[in-house]
Structure formats: structure tokens, C-alpha cells
Amino acid sequence: QVPLVESGGDSVQAGGSLKLxxxxxxxxYSGHCMAWFRQAPGKEREWVAWINSGGFTDYADSAKGRFxxxxxxxxxxxxxxxxxxxxEDTAIYYCAAGRETWxxxxxxxxxxxxxxxxxxxxx
Numbered sequence: 001q002v003p004l005v006e007s008g009g010d011s012v013q014a015g016g017s018l019k020l021x022x023x024x025x026x027x028x029y030s031g032h033c034m035a036w037f038r039q040a041p042g043k044e045r046e047w048v049a050w051i052n053s054g055g056f057t058d059y060a061d062s063a064k065g066r067f068x069x070x071x072x073x074x075x076x077x078x079x080x081x082x083x084x085x086x087x088e089d090t091a092i093y094y095c096a097a098g099r100e101t102w103x104x105x106x107x108x109x110x111x112x113x114x115x116x117x118x119x120x121x122x123x
Contacts, residue, residue: 001112002028004095009117016085022078022095022114030076033103035110036069038091047105049080058103085121092116
């Protein structure tokens with residue numbers, strides 16, 4: 001398995017923006033579903049958004065209208081652009097590579113995970 005590495009996490013004020021990145025160490029997972037999840041302190045990991053190899057996307061209700069997931073080939077860099085951030089968005093954000101055939105909002109369907117990047121939003 002090729003490891004995933006997230007970057008771009010930071011501390012921002014409410015209303016601000018951040019753009020997270022996730023890259024495999026080599027070009028990999030280009031045919032796979034890719035997703036972002038997050039885990040806030042004391043809470044379970046939750047799905048944020050996914051994008052399939054064709055560029056189709058889906059978002060959790062909390063992310064719709066504020067976050068944009070994208071991927072750039074051929075190196076298959078995954079991005080999550082986050083706007084109008086609120087303190088409720090504070091969490092560790094993880095990217096994950098899933099299956100080739102379909103996408104899911106279930107973390108159990110993702111086979112490779114990064115170590116996460118911290119996003120902190122202050123009020």
C-alpha cells in the first residue's frame with residue numbers, strides 16, 4: 001500500500017478558509033474513490049466528502065456549500081477546499097483511498113489512510 005500524506009492544516013478564525021492536500025508518495029489510486037474524513041475531540045470519525053475517478057462528488061450535509069473536494073491527475077493529488085469555517089469544523093482531517101468500483105461514506109470501505117492534519121477554528 002502506498003501511504004497517503006495530508007498537509008495544509010492550520011489554526012484559523014471563524015469565517016476563514018483553508019485548503020487541505022493529500023498526496024500519495026507515487027502516482028497511485030488514480031482509479032480509486034478518494035475521500036476526506038474528520039474526527040473531532042471526543043467524537044467518532046465522520047465522513048466529509050468523496051470523489052470518484054470520474055470526478056463525481058458527494059458531501060456530508062455539514063460540508064455542502066462550504067467545502068469542495070477535487071483531485072488532480074496524473075499524480076492524483078487530492079484537495080479539500082474549506083470556506084466559511086466554524087469552530088464546529090475543528091478536527092483532525094484524514095484522507096483515504098477506497099475502492100475502484102464505487103464510493104461510500106462508510107470508513108470501513110476505505111483501505112488506505114493518511115495520518116491526518118489538524119484544523120483548528122477559533123471563534
